[in-house]
Amino acid sequence: MVLHNRVSATELKQRLAAETFRRVTVSFYQYAKISDPQIFRDDLYLALHQLGVFGRIYVAHEGINAQISIPEHNYEAFRDHLYTIPFLNGIRLNIAVEDDGKSFWVLKIKVREKIVADGIDDPTFDMDNRGKYLDARAFNELTEDPDTVIIDMRNHYEFEVGHFDKALEVPSDTFREQLPMAVEMMKDNKDKNIIMYCTGGIRCEKASAYMLHHGFNNVYHLEGGIIEYSNKAREQGLPNKFRGKNFVFDDRLGERITEEIISQCHQCGEPCDDxxxxxxxxxxxxxxxxxxxxxxxxxxxxxxxxxxxxxxxxxxxxxxxxxxxxxxxxxxxxxxxxxxxxxxxx
Known part of the structure; x- marks a missing residue:
């Protein structure tokens, strides 16, 4: 079997539009040691292709990062297969907050040097030494402490359309630029509570380890990122401290968290976050x-x-x-x- 797509984009999009079943958009990641990413990638492609999964997955020696859509009728089979992989057994699956089922139209699994490009080349950096997880309730409570600083570890265009109340932006185009910038921004606040957050958790988890590596003491990261927070806040009836829209890296380009529009059209200046x-x-x-x-x-x-x-x-x-x-x-x-x-x- 060919382990990559060979059908034209036009035909794939037509097939997606013709589907009569619902799809579920899901993201997940895991930092783990994968000895042979290529073999892991090929085995995963075979399994997910048979289940009709679409999406974008990166595999590296340091783990896996996935944003995918799954036919609803195959969701349990997908989850069961994922849980047969030891380091993914029981992994949290972030289900999209706002989902039209059209987030992806093809399956792409790529082997990368890292699952999130970070620019870190320090051999003493250790991902096992990372910040403490905060769930939605603990996040809300800690953000009420005046000695807490909230740092958004997403790109400027993500922050522009939506972010947590009182969050600090690290203005940059890439994550690799943000890491040293965040350290520099917070150099005089090493004893404050520092909460890092991102879309699904993968960037803020690595950022929390990077901050600890540079001598910060009380570092936290939001479990499951904005997606998990928004779902849990709704389920548990908690105040939602996120404002606006959550940018996502698929064909939707965003999911509505609150009705507030905090950005403007880049052409006319009218309120807009599309x-x-x-x-x-x-x-x-x-x-x-x-x-x-x-x-x-x-x-x-x-x-x-x-x-x-x-x-x-x-x-x-x-x-x-x-x-x-x-x-x-x-x-x-x-x-x-x-x-x-x-x-x-x-």
Whole structure:
């Protein structure tokens, strides 16, 4: 059997749209020592492909990181298989807060150097020495302590649309940039209670270990991240201290936690927290766009890009040749701006 997808994206999306059953979007991770990530990856691909699982999974010597969607009728079979793997037996599965079942349309499992890129090359760094878990109730209680600092370990575009009340942003595009920045930001507060949080727990768990490695004393991380917190707060009737939308790395690009909108459309400035990728594939900029601007610019970041997507596909493809889009993110702090009319289009 071929251990990767060979069907076109167009056909896969059509198959997803034609499905008559419900899917459940789930994320999970585990730091563990995997001796042969490639063999582990191949065995996992075979099992999940047979269950109709879609999603994105990274496997490395340090563990596994997964964001997937599972046919509801195969959910128990999926969970049972996962629990046959010793280091995943009983693992917490974060079920999406807001889910339309269309989060993924293909299964991709990749072997990586690390399950989350961190830039750490210190051989004395130890993931086994990590901060203390906080569940939703304990998080709420500790955040009431004036000697507590809450640090958001997500990227700037995630923080922009939603974050915990009084949380500090570490303004950056990547996790590897954030780690040393967080240490520097908190260097005079080593004895305070420091709570790290992220989307599903994987980044803040590593960040808590990094802070302890650099001499901080009272370090905590939110168990299961924003996703688990929001589910537990709802189930237990707890006050939800998160404001706005939780950015997610799948086709949804966000799940609504509260009705509050704390960000603005990057084009007109109206209240909005809907992320979109520019429809011009030669640009693909990630930015926030309201419905009004989406109609005006045809889901593009500028008039220039809107003009490009009106061209024949063959001409667009020719224009894209040789373009390195890099990390295409709208970032106000780095003074990146959306293209204006008259700018050259990618």
């Amino acid at each position: 992320h979109i990728n520019c429809a011009n594939e030669g640009c693909h900029l990630l930015f926030i766009q309201c419905e009004k601007c989406a109609a005006k610019y045809n889901k593009c970041c500028s008039e220039a890009c809107a003009e490009v997507i009106a061209l024949p596909e063959e001409q667009q493809a020719e224009m894209r040749k040789g373009i390195d889009k890099g990390l295409m993110l709208f970032n106000k702090r780095k003074r990146r701006r959306l293209p204006k009319p008259g700018d050259s289009a990618l």
